[in-house]
Amino acid sequence: MNEFSNECIKIISSIPKGKVMSYGQIAILAGSPRGARQVVRLLHSSSDKYRLPWHRVINGQGKISLDLHSDGELQVQLLESEGIEIGLIGKIDINKYRWNPDCQ
DNA sequence: TGGATGACCTTAA
DNA sequence: ATTAAGGCCATCC
Numbered sequence: 001m002n003e004f005s006n007e008c009i010k011i012i013s014s015i016p017k018g019k020v021m022s023y024g025q026i027a028i029l030a031g032s033p034r035g036a037r038q039v040v041r042l043l044h045s046s047s048d049k050y051r052l053p054w055h056r057v058i059n060g061q062g063k064i065s066l067d068l069h070s071d072g073e074l075q076v077q078l079l080e081s082e083g084i085e086i087g088l089i090g091k092i093d094i095n096k097y098r099w100n101p102d103c104q
Numbered sequence: 105t106g107g108a109t110g111a112c113c114t115t116a117a
Numbered sequence: 118a119t120t121a122a123g124g125c126c127a128t129c130c
Contacts, residue, residue, distance in 0.1 A: 001121070001122085002121090002122070002123095004122090004123095005121080005122075022109085022110095023109070023110060023111085024108075024109055024110080027109095027110095034124080034125080035123085035124085036108095036109060036110055037109090037110060037111095037112070037123085037124070037125085038122080038123070038124080039110090039111095040110060040111050040112070041111085041112070041113090041121090041122085041123085042121095043111065044111050044112075045120080045121080046120085046121085047111095049120085054111080057111085058111095059109070059110065059111085060108075060109055060110085061109085061129085061130090064111090065110070065111050066111055067111095071111080072111095075111095
C-alpha cells in the first residue's frame with residue numbers, strides 16, 4: 001500500500017456522518033490532483049476491506065455516480081439515513097454537505 | 105468551446 | 118485465485 005492510498009483511506013474514513021466528499025477533492029487532499037480514479041478504485045475494490053464509508057463519497061457534481069436502480073439506491077438510502085437531502089436524480093446539496101478536513 | 109471530473113480496466117506479485 | 122497499484126481521455130455542463 002502506497003502513501004496515496006493510505007491518505008485516501010484516512011480521508012474517506014474521516015468523513016463525518018451527514019457529510020459527503022467528491023473524488024477529486026479526496027484525490028487532491030491525498031496528494032494527487034489527477035488521482036481521482038484511484039480513489040474510485042479504492043472505494044470500489046477495498047471499501048469493505050478497509051471499512052470505508054463509500055456511501056459518503058459522491059462525484060463533484062453532488063450526485064450519485066452509481067446506478068440509482070442498483071447500488072445507487074442503497075447509497076441514497078444510507079445518505080438519507082444520515083440526514084442528507086437527496087433529489088430524485090440523486091442530487092445532493094454538496095455545497096452544504098461538502099466536508100473539508102483541511103478547512104476544518 | 106473548454107475544463108474539470110470520474111464508482112474502471114489492466115498488469116504484477 | 119486474490120489483492121494492490123497506476124493512469125489518461127471521453128463526457129457533461
